[in-house]
Amino acid sequence: xxxxxxxxxxxxxxxxxxxxxxxxxxxxxxxxxxxxxxxxxxxxxxxxxxxxxxxxxxxxxxxxxxxxxxxxxxxxxxxxxxxxxxxxxxxxxxxxxxxxxxxxxxxxxxxxxxxxxxxxxxxxxxxxxxxxxxxxxxxxxxxxxxxxxxxxxxxxxxxxxxxxxxxxxxxxxxxxxxxxxxxxxx
Amino acid sequence: xxxxxxxxxxxxxxxxxxxxxxxxxxxxxxxxxxxxxxxxxxxxxxxxxxxxxxxxxxxxxxxxxxxxxxxxxxxxxxxxxxxxxxxxxxxxxxxxxxxxxxxxxxxxxxxxxxxxxxxxxxxxxxxxxxxxxxxxxxxxxxxxxxxxxxxxxxxxxxxxxxxxxxxxxxxxxxxxxxxxxxxxxxxxxxxxxxxxxxxxxxxxxxxxxxxxxxxxxxxxxxxxxxxxxxxxxxxxxxxxxxxxxxxxxxxxxxxxxxxxxxxxxxxxxxxxxxxxxxxxxxxxxxxxxxxxxxxxxxxxxxxxxxxxxxxxxxxxxxxxxxxxxxxxxxxxxxxxxxxxxxxxxxxxxxxxxxxxxxxxxxxxxxxxxxxxxxxxxxxxxxxxxxxxxxxxxxxxxxxxxxxxxxxxxxxxxxxxxxxxxxxxxxxxxxxxxxxxxxxxxxxxxxxxxxxxxxxxxxxxxxxxxxxxxxxxxxxxxxxxxxxxxxxxxxxxxxxxxxxxxxxxxxxxxxxxxxxxxxxxxxxxxxxxxxxxxxxxxxxxxxxxxxxxxxxxxxxxxxxxxxxxxxxxxxxxxxxxxxxxxxxxxxxxxxxxxxxxxxxxxxxxxxxxxxxxxxxxx
Ligand SMILES: Cc1cc2nc3c(=O)[nH]c(=O)nc-3n(C[C@H](O)[C@H](O)[C@H](O)COP(=O)(O)O)c2cc1C
Numbered sequence: 001x002x003x004x005x006x007x008x009x010x011x012x013x014x015x016x017x018x019x020x021x022x023x024x025x026x027x028x029x030x031x032x033x034x035x036x037x038x039x040x041x042x043x044x045x046x047x048x049x050x051x052x053x054x055x056x057x058x059x060x061x062x063x064x065x066x067x068x069x070x071x072x073x074x075x076x077x078x079x080x081x082x083x084x085x086x087x088x089x090x091x092x093x094x095x096x097x098x099x100x101x102x103x104x105x106x107x108x109x110x111x112x113x114x115x116x117x118x119x120x121x122x123x124x125x126x127x128x129x130x131x132x133x134x135x136x137x138x139x140x141x142x143x144x145x146x147x148x149x150x151x152x153x154x155x156x157x158x159x160x161x162x163x164x165x166x167x168x169x170x171x172x173x174x175x176x177x178x179x180x181x182x183x184x185x186x
Numbered sequence: 187x188x189x190x191x192x193x194x195x196x197x198x199x200x201x202x203x204x205x206x207x208x209x210x211x212x213x214x215x216x217x218x219x220x221x222x223x224x225x226x227x228x229x230x231x232x233x234x235x236x237x238x239x240x241x242x243x244x245x246x247x248x249x250x251x252x253x254x255x256x257x258x259x260x261x262x263x264x265x266x267x268x269x270x271x272x273x274x275x276x277x278x279x280x281x282x283x284x285x286x287x288x289x290x291x292x293x294x295x296x297x298x299x300x301x302x303x304x305x306x307x308x309x310x311x312x313x314x315x316x317x318x319x320x321x322x323x324x325x326x327x328x329x330x331x332x333x334x335x336x337x338x339x340x341x342x343x344x345x346x347x348x349x350x351x352x353x354x355x356x357x358x359x360x361x362x363x364x365x366x367x368x369x370x371x372x373x374x375x376x377x378x379x380x381x382x383x384x385x386x387x388x389x390x391x392x393x394x395x396x397x398x399x400x401x402x403x404x405x406x407x408x409x410x411x412x413x414x415x416x417x418x419x420x421x422x423x424x425x426x427x428x429x430x431x432x433x434x435x436x437x438x439x440x441x442x443x444x445x446x447x448x449x450x451x452x453x454x455x456x457x458x459x460x461x462x463x464x465x466x467x468x469x470x471x472x473x474x475x476x477x478x479x480x481x482x483x484x485x486x487x488x489x490x491x492x493x494x495x496x497x498x499x500x501x502x503x504x505x506x507x508x509x510x511x512x513x514x515x516x517x518x519x520x521x522x523x524x525x526x527x528x529x530x531x532x533x534x535x536x537x538x539x540x541x542x543x544x545x546x547x548x549x550x551x552x553x554x555x556x557x558x559x560x561x562x563x564x565x566x567x568x569x570x571x572x573x574x575x576x577x578x579x580x581x582x583x584x585x586x587x588x589x590x591x592x593x594x595x596x597x598x599x600x601x602x603x604x605x606x607x608x609x610x611x612x613x614x615x616x617x618x619x620x621x622x623x624x625x626x627x628x629x630x631x632x633x634x635x636x637x638x639x640x641x642x643x644x645x646x647x648x649x650x651x652x653x654x655x656x657x658x659x660x661x662x663x664x665x666x667x668x669x670x671x672x673x674x675x676x677x678x679x680x681x682x683x684x685x686x687x688x689x690x691x692x693x694x695x696x697x698x699x700x701x702x703x704x705x706x707x708x709x710x711x712x713x714x715x716x717x718x719x720x721x722x723x724x725x726x727x728x729x730x731x732x733x734x735x736x737x738x739x740x741x742x743x744x745x746x747x748x749x750x751x752x753x754x755x756x757x758x759x760x761x762x763x764x765x766x767x768x769x770x771x772x773x774x775x776x777x778x779x780x781x782x783x784x785x786x787x788x789x790x791x792x793x794x795x796x797x798x799x800x801x802x803x
């Protein structure tokens with residue numbers, strides 16, 4: 001068992017849990033787009049940042065990958081957390097202004113508009129949930145990330161129609177922004 | 187070449203090899219590092235081989251084809267021993283004369299000597315040339331003494347004696363202790379204490395442990411790691427084997443970028459030779475230690491130099507970083523405890539073992555020990571690789587060793603630490619260079635890149651260059667790095683193109699802050715440094731770009747125009763002849779004019795005009 005403090009409340013939980021897991025189990029709200037309880041944590045969207053007040057790595061940390069440990073003191077609502085989160089929302093909104101799920105989540109945190117404009121608009125925020133679902137749940141590995149940086153995208157190898165995709169739809173199901181559509185094949 | 191079965195057998199071989207050496211025998215060391223090869227070293231080597239044969243000198247003189255000597259500006263560099271005469275900018279045509287005059291008749295060839303940029307005097311000996319005189323080449327100094335493909339050469343200058351000593355006299359803990367006490371810190375950028383890293387890995391539990399050489403060296407303009415691997419591969423390998431002994435590892439890797447073919451070739455040769463002698467393999471020198479090294483080749487992605495991305499890449503996965511909530515010393519390659527050190531860090535290890543931690547820790551500053559190799563490039567007279575004790579000032583490096591700024595221009599700033607480093611302005615030239623001091627100045631040590639800039643460098647353009655580099659090299663995994671960099675890049679582009687607007691700097695600062703605070707790895711977390719440090723020291727330059735739409739350094743093309751001064755133009759027509767766009771017109775002996783719609787602002791007319799009549803503003 002591990003004893004630690006989250007938003008001034010003491011918790012005693014099992015070993016090996018992440019801050020995000022404990023928070024979600026106890027009704028502490030932390031926004032996230034790349035986390036799913038049944039998939040490996042990935043730490044990509046950076047919306048779930050919390051502030052480690054006391055612990056091995058003080059400062060802002062992604063709660064989905066940071067494991068709780070004895071004596072850890074965490075806060076989810078400091079100015080530092082809020083301000084950086086607002087801008088991460090703005091960056092995501094600039095990229096995907098048409099994603100309903102993203103806009104709704106951002107609104108919950110008071111962000112309705114991004115100061116930043118960006119020309120390449122789409123719905124995919126590259127959270128990688130689909131990639132992990134395909135690998136870990138469906139165990140097909142039909143899709144993965146291709147290219148890097150701003151060119152990064154999720155795709156099948158060489159962008160060809162996949163021979164190993166079984167059309168299970170797990171990727172579309174976990175997608176937090178509605179970027180994957182399923183088409184009926186003839 | 188027989189396998190050495192004990193330390194005694196090694197010592198015998200060492201004696202034999204040193205005994206064979208005749209220090210009085212003339213030798214010709216031709217630099218054949220990648221820089222000099224680009225300048226024609228292969229032709230020079232061939233000419234020496236041919237002429238030595240033709241003149242029947244092979245008994246009298248030894249030809250040594252070596253790795254980089256560091257003085258890349260003056261390649262091809264040829265060093266003549268025993269006198270230590272240095273000839274620079276040697277061409278194949280100079281070779282017969284060198285043999286005839288200098289080797290046979292002790293005559294100096296003035297033409298090939300280095301001329302001091304300040305005094306104009308010719309200097310005969312390498313040791314008197316300011317570029318070398320002010321250096322302390324602990325690590326790099328052996329490069330010009332050995333043929334890097336010969337293990338015997340390395341042994342003859344004391345190579346592998348540190349390993350022999352460790353295997354015969356020291357417990358693994360004692361080795362860690364020596365490295366700890368020496369104060370050695372990682373040369374790959376972070377400056378993490380090497381001994382501590384080894385200690386944590388030693389303590390970590392695991393059936394197998396790995397040691398890795400990081401030879402990814404992705405910083406633009408940096409090439410010290412390449413030059414060590416090319417010029418003295420065994421020194422790095424010996425360090426690695428000692429590290430493996432210390433943490434009880436049986437398997438090592440070198441992660442080397444695909445773009446380094448010569449380094450890879452020399453290191454592969456070194457591995458083969460070390461296996462034959464039994465420095466690698468089973469029961470090394472009869473000590474019971476088993477260890478071997480595999481080569482992993484990287485595709486040249488900058489981010490693959492980052493520890494977790496590098497290990498993912500070795501495992502055959504996409505080279506992208508993961509959260510470091512557990513350290514690679516505990517769970518690294520294949521989830522096993524792993525020590526990853528930079529090429530230069532490993533090369534320091536045998537030196538420390540041989541000379542002792544006390545000796546080593548005397549060199550440098552209070553918290554940064556030993557020397558550091560810098561690649562000194564940009565607008566400096568003596569570009570090349572420079573090794574100095576930590577704590578040497580920037581002024582000493584740039585002016586005493588580097589010979590000052592090209593064409594007597596004015597120094598403006600030096601960019602240190604690679605793409606995520608920062609600029610240091612003139613007011614801080616007396617800063618002693620070490621890990622802490624560079625960080626305090628808003629830059630960093632990084633892996634040792636040093637790009638010197640003069641009055642013709644625009645600081646906004648510099649920031650844009652590095653931000654664009656990092657934008658292209660970001661793996662794209664996390665939001666702040668991927669999206670933040672593209673936004674920064676766009677805003678900086680606007681500023682350099684005359685579309686900067688009020689609020690741009692504030693937004694850039696906010697983005698910088700978020701990237702620093704929330705990025706997953708150090709690439710994103712330090713990606714804003716080039717912007718932040720140029721802003722810190724050159725804010726007025728940004729403001730002039732945004733508010734007055736001017737580029738004071740005359741770099742940003744959208745913000746400058748070329749015109750011809752009627753008073754100075756003599757109508758010589760030279761500019762019109764040279765203009766690649768046919769943008770200049772005018773009769774002979776009459777005033778010329780530039781058609782702004784055709785002008786691409788390449789600056790060729792400025793260089794062509796002998797009367798300073800082309801005005802840039
Ligand atoms: C984006 C990025 C690129 C890096 N590239 C290199 C590199 O090319 N070579 C290197 O030795 N270290 C590089 N590093 C640092 C390594 O992560 C690691 O700290 C280092 O290899 C450890 O060795 P050291 O302690 O001997 O410095 C890089 C780090 C980051 C974040």
